[in-house]
Amino acid sequence: MLAMTSRGGAQVVPDAAILLVEDDVEIGGQLCRMLESKNYRVRWCVTGLSTLRAIDEHKPDLILLDIGLPDIDGFALCRELRSLRKDIPIMMITAADSDIDVVMGLDSGACDYVTKPFTSEVLLARIRAHLRQVTMKQDSAPVVHRNIVVSPGSITVTCNGTPVDLRLREFELLLYLCRAAGRVVPRRELFAEIWDVKWANHSKTLDMHIHALRQKLGDEIHISTIRGVGYRLELG
Helix, strand or coil: CCEEEEECCEEEEEECEEEEECCCHHHHHHHHHHHHHCCCEEEEECCHHHHHHHHHHHCCCEEEECCECCCCEHHHHHHHHHHHCCCCCEEEEECCCCHHHHHHHHHCCCCEEEECCCCHHHHHHHHHHHHHHHHHHHCCCCEEECCEEEECCCCEEEECCEECCCCHHHHHHHHHHHHCCCCCEEHHHHHHHHCCCCCCCCCCHHHHHHHHHHHHHHHHCCEEEECCCEEEECCC
């Protein structure tokens, strides 16, 4: 299961279990070293059979699956894994990049399809994004702020009982601010926790998302701008 610690009112994942399914020794070794350097707990399998055994032993939070395996078709293995664990993110990593391969991968139960070659930065960012979704769903208790109800389990928001249409990043930002209500949250913290990037001096992305929350939630939300620092969701 995810090993979670609290920081700033939100849940972060410093140490998650990843099941890597890759039969290429060189690629598998590189991926293992890269993931372990980021404090992930990695179990590496080179066959479909060993993968099915490891699913219960390792209890992974995420699976990285190559489709070119020696003993079983990767798409068939993905369907089998999905039948065993309906909740786990399965990311396919493969050199097969045709449209039909992507469609088959997603239809077989994968939640993401990453084509080789890829950079470690891109792969790690996508892993973090999927683990963040798992964390939000596991920490599913609704967060209530005035007449706003933020439900991590279903990734929905209601205001005065009416559903509010938020984009995923808007939802994540609102949830983070609600959990940190009353505290000034630095911009660099929001960039790191919501966008998985370091401090960006010239980015207007955060400001645009704050503006969107203010527009969509109206008088039910009061987000103060602390110039030169960040934002605070007011308690009153």
